[in-house]
Amino acid sequence: MNKLKNPMNDALFEAFLKLETLEECYAFFEDICTYKEIEAMSNRLEAAKLLNKGKTYEEILKDINISSSTLSRVSKALKYGTGGYETIIKRINKK
Structure with missing residues (x-):
């Protein structure tokens, strides 16, 4: 996450947080x-x-329009990333 941290990205993410609907x-x-x-x-x-x-890679590739390389990247982020996916998935599932 440190490589993303800069004032312009801070402003962008702050803008996202201002959206209400x-x-x-x-x-x-x-x-x-x-x-x-x-x-x-x-x-x-x-x-x-x-x-x-x-779900397996095969099931996901059949269900949504995503490349296998992108799916692999998402999988790696879930396993070894910063926890962003996990945070939002937990919050989505709470609804």
């Missing part, structure tokens, strides 16, 4: 990201959730 998120992300970038992030989160549920 799903509609605000859609509007902001549509302005700041391309459709493909949003789709890629959505696919990574979905892959992380499916891996967390014990």
